[in-house]
Amino acid sequence: MGKMRAFFTWVILAAAIVAALLITVFDTGGSASGTSGAGDIWWVDAPEVEQSYRDTVNNR
Amino acid sequence: MSREKTQGKQNNLAKLTILQQEDWWAVWLGVLIIGLVVAGWLAKPVLPGRWGQGTGIFSAVPPEILTGIVLTGLVSLTVFALSIFFYGRKSLGKFLLAFPVVFILAIAAELLGGYTPLRHYGINNVIWALVLGLFISNTVKTPEFLKAGVRTELYIKTGLVLLGASILFDRMLALGALGLGVAWMVTPVVLVFMYWFSQKYLKMQEQRGLAIAVASATSVCGVSAAIAAGTAAKAKKEEISLAISVTLIFTIIMMVAMPAVIRIAGISDTVGGAWLGGTIDATGAVVASASMLSEQAMEIASVIKMIQNILIGVIAFAVAVIWVSVDEKGVATTEKVKVSPLEIWNRLPKFIIGFIGASLIFSFVVPDGVVQASSGAINGFRNFFFTLAFVSIGLESNFKKMAGMVKGGSPVTLYIVGQTVNLVLTLLAAYVFFSGQFFPLPF
Numbered sequence: 001m002g003k004m005r006a007f008f009t010w011v012i013l014a015a016a017i018v019a020a021l022l023i024t025v026f027d028t029g030g031s032a033s034g035t036s037g038a039g040d041i042w043w044v045d046a047p048e049v050e051q052s053y054r055d056t057v058n059n060r
Numbered sequence: 061m062s063r064e065k066t067q068g069k070q071n072n073l074a075k076l077t078i079l080q081q082e083d084w085w086a087v088w089l090g091v092l093i094i095g096l097v098v099a100g101w102l103a104k105p106v107l108p109g110r111w112g113q114g115t116g117i118f119s120a121v122p123p124e125i126l127t128g129i130v131l132t133g134l135v136s137l138t139v140f141a142l143s144i145f146f147y148g149r150k151s152l153g154k155f156l157l158a159f160p161v162v163f164i165l166a167i168a169a170e171l172l173g174g175y176t177p178l179r180h181y182g183i184n185n186v187i188w189a190l191v192l193g194l195f196i197s198n199t200v201k202t203p204e205f206l207k208a209g210v211r212t213e214l215y216i217k218t219g220l221v222l223l224g225a226s227i228l229f230d231r232m233l234a235l236g237a238l239g240l241g242v243a244w245m246v247t248p249v250v251l252v253f254m255y256w257f258s259q260k261y262l263k264m265q266e267q268r269g270l271a272i273a274v275a276s277a278t279s280v281c282g283v284s285a286a287i288a289a290g291t292a293a294k295a296k297k298e299e300i301s302l303a304i305s306v307t308l309i310f311t312i313i314m315m316v317a318m319p320a321v322i323r324i325a326g327i328s329d330t331v332g333g334a335w336l337g338g339t340i341d342a343t344g345a346v347v348a349s350a351s352m353l354s355e356q357a358m359e360i361a362s363v364i365k366m367i368q369n370i371l372i373g374v375i376a377f378a379v380a381v382i383w384v385s386v387d388e389k390g391v392a393t394t395e396k397v398k399v400s401p402l403e404i405w406n407r408l409p410k411f412i413i414g415f416i417g418a419s420l421i422f423s424f425v426v427p428d429g430v431v432q433a434s435s436g437a438i439n440g441f442r443n444f445f446f447t448l449a450f451v452s453i454g455l456e457s458n459f460k461k462m463a464g465m466v467k468g469g470s471p472v473t474l475y476i477v478g479q480t481v482n483l484v485l486t487l488l489a490a491y492v493f494f495s496g497q498f499f500p501l502p503f
Contacts, residue, residue, distance in 0.1 A: 006469045009469035009472045010469055010472075016309050016310055019313050020309045020310075020312040023181065023312050023313065023316050024178070024181040027177065028316050029316045029348060030352075031113075031177045035358075036343070037179060037181065037182070037344050037345060037348045038180065038181055038308070038311050038315055038345035038348070039173065039178075039179035039182050039183060039184030040179075040184070040342065040344025041184065041282060041283040041284055041343060041344065042223075042439070043343045043365065043369055044226050044435055045443075046344045046347045046362070048351075048358065048362055049343060049347065049366050052358065052360075052363050052366075053231060053234055055359060056234050056359060056363050
């Protein structure tokens with residue numbers, strides 16, 4: 001059971017790594033769109049978050 | 061480590077004054093930097109900019125910013141040298157020689173991390189810092205003289221105190237109770253479930269720090285949560301790096317795949333936005349992903365993520381207290397031992413005091429205008445100190461040791477199971493709170 005679990009885990013991880021590489025290489029996420037991306041790890045790094053907060057508060 | 065040794069170490073620490081402990085110095089340095097910034101005496105650190113969308117690498121470091129980069133190095137050197145002067149004076153000379161090399165590696169990581177086509181997919185300064193450090197330590201080996209500049213704990217804890225200043229509790233009601241329903245109800249459930257699963261089924265008793273780092277990164281906000289909760293749990297630095305690596309791979313996929321799933325399934329933009337905000341780990345990835353749906357989805361997703369990010373302060377504090385009062389006891393001995401409040405205080409990682417203190421003061425005491433004006437500089441230094449920390453982690457890490465941690469695949473299984481539960485519960489919460497079927501929408 002443990003070996004089976006490990007096998008499926010590695011298959012999923014390998015598939016995930018390949019998928020992540022393909023997404024990055026073919027730029028499926030549209031890096032040129034100008035929005036923040038996965039490299040902006042905190043909300044202050046993403047100006048859209050502050051703007052969304054201000055807009056939400058103003059609209060309420 | 062035996063209980064006697066742990067107890068002895070704690071007693072020795074308790075005897076040191078607050079000016080002789082590295083842990084306390086993270087607090088003092090954080091307070092010093094925040095104070096200088098708020099007083100207007102310290103500006104935003106100057107670091108390489110973004111490049112890569114039609115611009116070359118040299119556009120990230122134009123000649124006019126070189127002096128600023130050197131000044132950033134001098135400020136960083138001065139603050140960290142000040143602390144070492146008090147708690148480790150013997151090594152101060154060696155630190156002064158080694159720090160410039162660590163600084164140059166960190167600047168190189170900032171430069172590489174500014175390449176926008178890769179940064180969009182998570183390959184940022186933190187990842188490059190780790191890669192550069194790991195490359196050196198696993199090829200030519202970290203030179204002996206450089207080890208004096210490898211102050212992972214000091215850099216990371218000072219960065220965490222600065223991070224506290226951007227955790228603004230007064231923003232948690234931006235979307236009313238609906239936002240809390242998605243961001244604050246599901247997150248703790250997923251965190252507790254993942255930790256329980258890691259101990260009960262994956263038998264990660266020897267990897268409790270890794271388990272809580274993966275669980276926090278999955279349930280809250282990726283890298284920041286892994287660093288904060290992992291450090292609070294005194295996780296090994298390789299464990300934090302591993303948690304970050306696993307979440308990064310899946311974040312890239314979720315960022316692109318989830319908007320497609322939402323469209324195919326015919327989920328509304330409000331529910332879809334709330335779902336994305338509550339599940340995708342990195343804040344910037346939430347913005348990028350929800351932008352593929354609509355402006356409204358992006359706004360809801362961003363604010364949900366912001367509310368969820370606030371939880372990091374509560375979770376890091378809870379993890380620190382639980383680890384020193386319950387978990388350390390469990391690891392150290394099988395016998396039942398009562399931990400006194402004084403012992404809890406002695407064991408508590410002190411950076412957590414600065415972290416929570418900065419958060420509460422910036423949430424409820426400092427005027428909003430001052431928070432806005434100072435956030436650029438405080439977050440700039442926080443960001444750079446994390447880069448220094450991850451260069452250091454790389455320089456003292458070893459691939460074999462990291463590979464050993466994934467043996468059997470437990471951290472990956474933990475992530476997959478936890479993220480699956482997270483996706484299901486968050487979708488349910490998003491539907492209940494943001495479909496308009498049960499509660500009127502606040503916009």
